[in-house]
Amino acid sequence: MMIIASGKPKIWDKEPTIGTVSANQAYIGTFHRLCQAYAQKFDSDYLILSPYYGFLKPTDLVPHTYDVRFTLKGVNQETIQLAELKKQWLDLTLSESQYVVLGGKKFQLLLHQIIPQNILLDFPLDQAGGIGNMQNAAS
Template sequence: MKRICIIPCGAKKIWDVSKEAGSQPAHLVYLSPLHQRTKTYAQTFFDDWVILSGKYGFLHKDDIIPANYDVTFGTNHIELITEEQLRRQFYEKQLTAFDELVVLGGKKFRKVIDPLLLDHQHANYPLAPYKGIGYMLKAIKEATESGTELTAHD
């Protein structure tokens, strides 16, 4: 079974601490604790992982982000990526090749990811049972430190 991990971006970005940072690869842009922990988790348990951004959609670690932005799923922001754009990226970035998508985000990501899935694909949301970011951060840290993946939840 071919698997990929999808992690959230985050509100705090490199330009919040270094205004003159310029364009940066996605893996260096996001500084929030949740993003940092989910990135460590993804790198620990997966060969393949992508970042999911409300503005740019699916980002590979070396995709370039030109400048700061503040666009979040679950809002009606004018720059929010559309489902059609996400579906195009899903094919272009070959996410269709994966059987299992492990999504390390809150319930708002289910509305974004589930409509994109093909018949052979399954998404699971191991952070779904956690009520709040503090519990998510703790669970991710414990899983990474123990070398034990979080339990899958559909």
């Protein structure tokens, strides 16, 4: 299973009146789309990590846009909080022992605070550098 970042650009930026959409349609940024395509190609089971909603399955509904970001330190007053993210993770009742995370460095610290230590997290884009390099690596 993979975990991918949601990204700032959302469908409501282009279609403000579209209403509720599934998570796999809500995020339209280049990096997210590349990660989504990669996840669908190599491991059709993936989660989207949103700083507003937390862990989303591709079919989960997203009712509206938001402008919230995780920071290098993880959560902040505007984002979903660690306690809720931990609860969501437990509620998912996933059985995998390893997850591939497609996202920047800020997700490492955050996910290590949420996901139990006995679960291996692989960050293949960790050494890619900036967003342009990560996009090239994800494509």
